[in-house]
Amino acid sequence: MTVTSDRPAEVGMARLRKEDERLITGRTLWTDNITIRGMVHLAILRSPMAHARITGIDTSAAAALPGVIAAFSGRDLADEQGALPCAWPVTDDIVTPDHPALAVDEVRFAGEAVAVVAARDQATALDALEAIDVDYEPLPVVLDMEAALADGSPLVHESKGTNKSYTWIFDSAEAGTGGSIDDAIAEAEVHLSRRYVQQRLIPAFMEPRSVVVEPTGGSFTMWSATQIPHILKLMLALTTGIPEHKLRVVAPDVGGGFGGKLQVTPEEVIALLVAKRTNKPVKYTESRSESLQAAHHGRDQIQQLDLTARRDGTVTGFGVKLLANMGAYLGLVTPGIPILGAFMFNAIYKFPAYRFDCTGVFTTTAWTDAYRGAGRPEATYAVERMMDELAAELGMDPMEVRRKNWITHEEFPFTTVAGLTYDSGNYEAATDQAMSTFGYDELRREQAERRDRGDPVQLGIGVSTYTEMCGLAPSRVLGALKYAAGGWEHADVRMLASGKVEVVTGTSPHGQGHDTAWSQIVADQLGVPFEDVEILHGDTRTSVKGMDTYGSRSLSVGGAATVMACQRVVEKAKKVAAHMLECSEDDVEFVAGTFKVKGSPGSEKTIQDIALATFAAHDLPEGFEASLDASATFDPENFSYPHGTHLCAVEVDTETGMTSIRSYVAVDDVGHVINPMIVDGQVHGGIAQGIAQALYEDAIYDAEGNLVTGTFVDYTPPTAADLPAFTTSRTETPATTNPLGVKGVGEAGTIASTPAVVNAIVDAVRPMGVTDVAMPCSPERVWRAIQQAKDGAR
Amino acid sequence: MTAISVTVDGVKYDDDVEPRTLLVHHLRERLGKVGTVVGCDTSNCGACTVLLDGHGVKSCSVLAVQADGKVVTTVEGLLPTGENGGLHPVQKAFHETHALQCGFCTPGMMMAACDLLNENPDPDEREIREGLEGNLCRCTGYQNIVRAVEAAAADLREQRGAGSKTEVSS
Ligand code: FES
Ligand code: FES
Numbered sequence: 025m026t027v028t029s030d031r032p033a034e035v036g037m038a039r040l041r042k043e044d045e046r047l048i049t050g051r052t053l054w055t056d057n058i059t060i061r062g063m064v065h066l067a068i069l070r071s072p073m074a075h076a077r078i079t080g081i082d083t084s085a086a087a088a089l090p091g092v093i094a095a096f097s098g099r100d101l102a103d104e105q106g107a108l109p110c111a112w113p114v115t116d117d118i119v120t121p122d123h124p125a126l127a128v129d130e131v132r133f134a135g136e137a138v139a140v141v142a143a144r145d146q147a148t149a150l151d152a153l154e155a156i157d158v159d160y161e162p163l164p165v166v167l168d169m170e171a172a173l174a175d176g177s178p179l180v181h182e183s184k185g186t187n188k189s190y191t192w193i194f195d196s197a198e199a200g201t202g203g204s205i206d207d208a209i210a211e212a213e214v215h216l217s218r219r220y221v222q223q224r225l226i227p228a229f230m231e232p233r234s235v236v237v238e239p240t241g242g243s244f245t246m247w248s249a250t251q252i253p254h255i256l257k258l259m260l261a262l263t264t265g266i267p268e269h270k271l272r273v274v275a276p277d278v279g280g281g282f283g284g285k286l287q288v289t290p291e292e293v294i295a296l297l298v299a300k301r302t303n304k305p306v307k308y309t310e311s312r313s314e315s316l317q318a319a320h321h322g323r324d325q326i327q328q329l330d331l332t333a334r335r336d337g338t339v340t341g342f343g344v345k346l347l348a349n350m351g352a353y354l355g356l357v358t359p360g361i362p363i364l365g366a367f368m369f370n371a372i373y374k375f376p377a378y379r380f381d382c383t384g385v386f387t388t389t390a391w392t393d394a395y396r397g398a399g400r401p402e403a404t405y406a407v408e409r410m411m412d413e414l415a416a417e418l419g420m421d422p423m424e425v426r427r428k429n430w431i432t433h434e435e436f437p438f439t440t441v442a443g444l445t446y447d448s449g450n451y452e453a454a455t456d457q458a459m460s461t462f463g464y465d466e467l468r469r470e471q472a473e474r475r476d477r478g479d480p481v482q483l484g485i486g487v488s489t490y491t492e493m494c495g496l497a498p499s500r501v502l503g504a505l506k507y508a509a510g511g512w513e514h515a516d517v518r519m520l521a522s523g524k525v526e527v528v529t530g531t532s533p534h535g536q537g538h539d540t541a542w543s544q545i546v547a548d549q550l551g552v553p554f555e556d557v558e559i560l561h562g563d564t565r566t567s568v569k570g571m572d573t574y575g576s577r578s579l580s581v582g583g584a585a586t587v588m589a590c591q592r593v594v595e596k597a598k599k600v601a602a603h604m605l606e607c608s609e610d611d612v613e614f615v616a617g618t619f620k621v622k623g624s625p626g627s628e629k630t631i632q633d634i635a636l637a638t639f640a641a642h643d644l645p646e647g648f649e650a651s652l653d654a655s656a657t658f659d660p661e662n663f664s665y666p667h668g669t670h671l672c673a674v675e676v677d678t679e680t681g682m683t684s685i686r687s688y689v690a691v692d693d694v695g696h697v698i699n700p701m702i703v704d705g706q707v708h709g710g711i712a713q714g715i716a717q718a719l720y721e722d723a724i725y726d727a728e729g730n731l732v733t734g735t736f737v738d739y740t741p742p743t744a745a746d747l748p749a750f751t752t753s754r755t756e757t758p759a760t761t762n763p764l765g766v767k768g769v770g771e772a773g774t775i776a777s778t779p780a781v782v783n784a785i786v787d788a789v790r791p792m793g794v795t796d797v798a799m800p801c802s803p804e805r806v807w808r809a810i811q812q813a814k815d816g817a818r
Numbered sequence: 819m820t821a822i823s824v825t826v827d828g829v830k831y832d833d834d835v836e837p838r839t840l841l842v843h844h845l846r847e848r849l850g851k852v853g854t855v856v857g858c859d860t861s862n863c864g865a866c867t868v869l870l871d872g873h874g875v876k877s878c879s880v881l882a883v884q885a886d887g888k889v890v891t892t893v894e895g896l897l898p899t900g901e902n903g904g905l906h907p908v909q910k911a912f913h914e915t916h917a918l919q920c921g922f923c924t925p926g927m928m929m930a931a932c933d934l935l936n937e938n939p940d941p942d943e944r945e946i947r948e949g950l951e952g953n954l955c956r957c958t959g960y961q962n963i964v965r966a967v968e969a970a971a972a973d974l975r976e977q978r979g980a981g982s983k984t985e986v987s988s
Contacts, residue, residue: 040913047921048909048928050853050893057852145847147838230857230865230922230956279855279922280956312858535920535957701916705962709919712959736862736954744947744960773959 034544034554038701042539042559046277053276055234055249056309063236064093066298066308067149068291069139069156070318071131074167074729075180075388076160078129078138086141086155091148094302095141095156098126101297106263108353109288111255111508112360114384118190121181121386123353125263125293131160132180132352133390134730135317137290142298142306165729169326169347169385180352180386189350189384190359194366194442196378202441203377205330208341212332216413222402223799224324224349224723225716226316226733227395228741229534231279233319234309235292237299243270244299248292251281252572253532255509257564259288259356264296275562278534282713283394284319285534286574287356316734321723322395324349325362325402331410332377337420337428341377344369344406350384351391358393359384360507364493365399367442371407372451372491372667373429378441388729394574396713397771400492401778408488408779409786409796416790421468422487422783423459427452430489437760444493446665447760450693451489454755458669458691461751467673475791483686484674484788488780491667494768495580495761499659512659513577514569515585517546517593519652521639523632525550525557527589530570531582532562536770537702538578544698545583545764549590550631551617569657576666576768579698584762585658592654597634600652603645604629604637664759666767668692670711670776676788681807683719683785685748690776692752695759695767703769707752710773716742717774718781722800793817822886826851827895835882841875842866844882845892853894853925857954864953867926867933868892874933876926876952893925896932907973908932908966917966919957927953931967939975941967 046052083095098105108123126137139156143149164178171177172187180187196202209215236247244266250256253273261268278285291308299306310319330343348362366380411429415422430451431438439445459465464485471483496502499510516528527546531538543557560566571577594614601619602609605627612619619634621627629637634652637643641650673686690707697703720740724733733739758765778799785801786794793813797805819834824844831849845851845868854877857865861879868877869891877890896906905913908928918924927950934941934949941949946967947960955963 041916044913044918044921047918047924048893048905048912049896050851050925052853052921054852054855054922056855057846228956230863230920230954231855232857278920280920282956312860312863537919705916705919705958708959708961709957710959713956735860736858737860741954741956743952743954744950744964747947747960749943749961749964750959 034547035698037544037699039540039544039554039699041537042543043537054231054279055236055247055276058236058247060236060238060305063305063307064142064144064302065146065149066295066306067141067146067153068137068294068308069153070314071127071134071136071138073131073160073162074134074165075163076131077163078127078131078158079161080159081139082157083139085157086152089152089155091144092152093142093304094298095139095152096298097139098124098128101126102128104264104297105293106265108290108293109259109263109356110354110358112357112506114192114359114363114506115190118359119184119186119188120354121184125290132388135314135390137294137318140294140298142302165388167387167389167725167729169349169387172385172387180388187386189354189386192363192382194380196441199443201443203341205341205343205377205379208332208377209330212340213335214333214414214417216331216410216417218329218410218413220327220329220406220409221798222323222325222327222405225322225395225721226723226739227282227284227319227322228316228739229280229282229284232310232312232315233285233289233291235295236305236307237295238305239299239303244296245272245274246292246296247274247276249278249285250275251278251285251532251534251574253562253564254530254570254572256288256292260292260296263288263293273564275532281534282396283322283398283574286394287320312736313734316739317731318390320355320393321351321390322392323402324392327406329406329410331414333414335418337414337418337425339373339375339429342369342375344380346382348382348384349389349392350386351389352386353391355391355393358391360505361392361394361399363399363505365403367444367493368400368403369407370441371404372431372489374431375441389725396710396774397492398575400771401714401775404490404775405779408490408783412783412786413795426487426489445662446491447662448757449491449665449667450755450757451667454667454691454693455489455669457753457755458671458689461753462671462687462689464671480679481675481677482788484676484784486672486674486780486782486784486787488670488776488783490776491665492771492775493663494576494666495660495664496575496577497663498661509571510659511571511581512657513571513581513585514655514657515582515589516655517586517589517653519593519631519635521636523552523556523635525552526560527557527586528560528567529582529586530567531573531578532570533573533578536573536578536706537699541579541698541702542583542586545586546590549587550593552631576770579764579766580664580759580762580768581658581660583764583766585656587763588656588658589654592656593652596654597631597652599645599648600634600638601629660761662761664695664761664767666692666694666769666772668772668776670780672780672784674781674784674788676785676806678789678792678810681803681810683801683806685781688748688750690750690752690773691755692769692772693755693757694769694772696756696765697754698766704752706769707773708750710771711750711777712742712747714774714777715747715781717778718799718801720746720800820883822883824885824888824890826890827892837881837883839882840878841880841882841885842877845877851892851894854892855922855925857922862954864930865923865926867929867953869929869932872936874930893928896928908970911966911970911973915962915966915969917958917962923953923955927955927963931970934967935971935974940971
C-alpha cells in the first residue's frame with residue numbers, strides 16, 4: 025500500500041461516509057422511488073394454499089376492469105418464463121425441480137405467485153386481483169423434514185418420486201485429511217450426541233423488494249433492489265431467452281440485503297415479461313407481508329451431532345448428520361448453503377476426525393437460500409454449543425476446553441480436517457482481550473455466589489469463538505463444488521483529464537459503505553484527495569463485469585482488484601512521467617501522488633499533471649495509448665478467515681424464564697481495517713441479527729402450511745429496546761491472501777453471537793439440570809426447560 | 819374525492835384525494851415526497867414516520883384527509899437550526915456517529931428522534947431505546963442510532979441555551 029509521507033494514510037481512518045448525504049436528506053434513489061412516464065403498476069396474486077393443483081384460472085374479468093392494462097396467469101407466460109435458475113447443483117444426481125416464476129399447474133407453498141395484473145396504479149392492480157378466479161384442488165402438505173423423508177410421505181414434486189434433493193458427504197478419512205469418525209466413536213472416552221435445530225429465519229431487509237423495467241426497442245433496463253445486478257442480468261437472459269446484451273440491470277440504492285436479495289426472484293422475471301408483453305414500463309413493489317411469505321428464508325436445519333473426546337478435554341472427532349430444508353424449490357444457491365457450512369464444522373479447532381453428511385429435503389414451504397453468514401452460523405452454533413457441552417461433561421471451564429483444542433498462533437498456516445488452509449489467525453490474542461474486557465473471572469465469581477445463595481435470577485456466561493470463510497471465492501474451488509460461476513472480482517480505475525478519479529467496482533453494496541472505503545483505498549494508492557474519487561457500481565452498463573456483493577467478499581476480492589488496477593495506473597503514469605521529466609523510468613519514484621526524479625529535488629510531476637498530459641496526448645512516449653486508466657480482475661488464491669471471541673453475560677429469571685443480556689463483548693479479527701467506524705457498525709448489526717436468532721425470530725408455519733409469522737407483529741425483529749449496548753474491539757492479524765490484508769466483516773457478528781447468547785442461557789440454568797434450550801429462547805421455552813429438568817430430577 | 823389542504827415542508831398543497839388514501843401514499847405519489855418510505859403494512863416498522871403538527875406519526879396509519887389543515891414535516895423538510903452546514907442537528911448526528919448503513923430506516927428513525935427530543939430534550943439511553951421502539955432498523959443494531967440521538971440532544975440543548983430556535987423542526 026502506498027503510505028505517503030506528508031499526508032496521513034486514508035486507510036485506517038474513520039472517514040465519515042460519502043453515501044450518507046442523500047440518505048439523511050431523503051434524496052435516495054430507492055427502486056420504488058423511480059417513476060417512468062407511462063409506467064404501469066403490477067400486483068401479484070399469491071397462493072393462499074401451501075399445496076394445491078390449479079385446475080382452472082381465469083384472468084379475463086380482471087383484465088376487463090377499468091384501469092387494468094393486462095392480466096396474466098402462469099400458463100399465459102409459460103412459453104417465455106423458463107425456469108428460475110439454481111446455479112449451485114452440488115451433486116451430479118441432485119433433484120432440481122422446475123421452478124416457474126408464476127406457478128403453472130401446481131402451487132407448492134403459501135404465497136407462491138399465481139397471476140399478475142398490470143394497471144394504471146397500484147391500488148387498481150391490487151383491487152383487480154380479487155377478480156381473478158382460481159380453482160385449487162388441495163394436495164397434502166408436508167412441512168416437517170423428517171416426515172418428508174419417510175416412506176409414503178406426500179411428495180412436493182410428484183414427478184420426482186422423492187422429497188430428497190441430494191446427499192452430500194465429506195469424510196476426512198476418505199479425503200485423507202484426517203481420521204475416521206467411526207473409529208473415534210469406537211475408541212472414545214467421552215461421546216456426546218446432541219440434536220440442534222436451526223429454526224427458519226427471514227432475512228427481513230428493511231426495504232421491500234422492488235423492481236422497475238423499462239422496455240426500449242427490444243432492449244430492457246431493469247432497476248431492482250438486488251445485491252447481484254451482474255449475476256441477475258446473466259440469469260435473466262438464461263431464464264427468459266432475452267439476449268444478455270439486450271439487458272441492463274441497475275441496483276440503485278438498496279435498503280439492506282443480508283443474503284435475502286442474493287436471488288433471481290420470480291417477481292423480477294414476471295416484471296420483465298410483463299414489460300415485454302405490454303411494451304410499457306412496469307413497477308412492482310412487494311408489501312411486507314408478501315416479502316415475509318415469498319422472499320426466500322434462511323437457516324432451517326436439523327443437526328444431529330457426535331463429538332468424541334478424551335477425558336482431558338482433547339476432542340478426537342466430530343460427526344454431523346444434517347437435514348437441510350430446501351423448501352419447495354431450489355433458489356439461486358439453495359443447495360450450496362449447507363455445503364458452505366461443511367467446511368466450518370471444525371471451526372477454529374484441530375479436530376482429528378470429521379464427517380459431514382447432509383441431505384437436502386423438499387417441503388411445501390418457501391424456499392431457503394442465503395441469509396447472513398449462510399451455512400457458517402449454523403455450523404458455528406453446533407460446534408460452539410458442543411464445546412460447552414463437553415466442558416460441562418468434564419467439569420472444565422468452557423474457555424479451557426477451547427484453548428485445549430484450537431489452532432495456536434504458531435501453527436498457521438494450518439490445513440484443517442475439512443481441507444481448508446487457514447492463512448492466518450491469532451485466537452489467543454482475541455480471546456485474552458475479550459476475557460479481560462468482559463471481566464470473565466469476576467463474572468464467574470459472581471455467578472458462583474448467586475448459585476450458592478440460590479438467587480432466583482441466575483447469571484450465565486456464554487462463550488463463542490468462531491472463524492468463517494469469507495472472500496468468496498477462489499474460482500477453482502467454486503468449480504470443484506459445482507457452483508456455476510467464478511469468484512473473481514473486477515475493477516476499472518480511470519484518471520480523468522482534470523485529475524479526478526472514477527473507479528468502477530463489480531461489487532454492489534447495500535449499506536456497507538463501499539463509496540467511502542473504496543475512496544480511502546484509491547486515495548492512498550494514487551495519492552489523490554479522498555474527495556476526488558468517485559465510486560461507480562451496481563449498473564451493468566457502467567460496471568460491465570462483476571460478481572456482486574455477498575459472503576463478505578467485496579473488500580477482500582473487489583478491493584483487491586481495485587488496488588491492482590490502481591497499481592497499473594501508476595505504472596502507466598510513471599512511463600509518461602519519465603518521458604516528461606526526461607529520465608529513465610527506473611529513476612522515477614512515486615510518493616504521495618507525485619512522480620519525482622530520484623536525487624533531483626524539484627524535478628517532479630503530480631499524477632494530475634500526468635492525467636492532463638495523457639488526455640491532451642500532445643507528447644506521449646512512443647506507442648503509449650492516450651488514456652490513464654487500467655482494469656484488473658482478481659481471483660483469490662484462498663478464502664479469508666476472520667475470527668474472534670464473543671462473550672455474553674445474561675441474567676435469567678428462573679421463575680419467569682425471562683432472559684436479559686447484561687453485557688456483550690466482541691473482539692473480532694477482520695485483518696487490516698480500512699475504516700474502523702464502518703467495521704464497528706457492521707459488527708453491531710451482525711451481533712443484533714445473531715441475538716435475534718437466539719432470542720426472538722422464528723418463521724413458523726401452521727399445520728396447513730400458512731406462515732403464521734407473516735407480519736412484523738408476529739415475526740418480531742428486535743427493536744432498540746430489546747437489545748443491549750455492545751462493547752466491540754479488534755485484534756488485527758492481516759490476511760495473507762489479498763493485497764489489502766483484509767478478511768471481511770459483514771457476517772462475523774451474526775455467526776458469533778447466536779451461540780454466545782444460547783451458551784450463556786444454558787450456562788445460567790445448567791445447575792438446575794438444563795442442558796439445552798431450543799431457539800429462539802423465549803421466556804416460555806426457558807421456563808419449560810427449567811420445569812422439565814426439575815420434573816426429570818424428581 | 820375529498821378536497822384537502824396540507825402544508826408539507828413549508829409548502830401548501832391543495833388536492834382532491836380518495837378518502838382511502840393514506841398520508842404516506844399522498845406524500846409519495848401525489849406530492850413526490852419520496853424521502854418518506856414504506857417498510858411494512860402493519861404500522862410496525864416506523865420507516866414512514868413524519869411529524870404532523872409537530873408530533874411523530876406513522877404516515878401509513880394516517881389518512882390523507884386526516885392531515886387536512888395540518889402541517890406535515892418530512893425528512894425533506896428538516897431545517898438546520900444552527901450553524902450546521904445545512905443539516906439539521908439530528909441529520910448531522912446520524913452522519914457523524916455512523917447511525918445508518920443502508921439508510922432505509924433512516925428518514926423515519928430521524929423523524930422519530932425529532933419527536934422524542936421534542937418531548938424529552940435530555941433522554942438517557944433507556945429512554946432513547948424505548949422512545950425508538952416503534953422504528954425497526956435491520957442494519958445497525960441500534961447502537962449508533964442511540965449515540966446519534968444523544969449527540970443531537972446535546973447539540974439542541976446547547977442551541978436552546980444559546981437562545982436560538984427551540985422547536986426541533988418547523
Ligand atoms: S410503513 Fe409505516 S410503520 Fe411501516
Ligand atoms: S440502516 Fe438499514 S435498516 Fe436501518
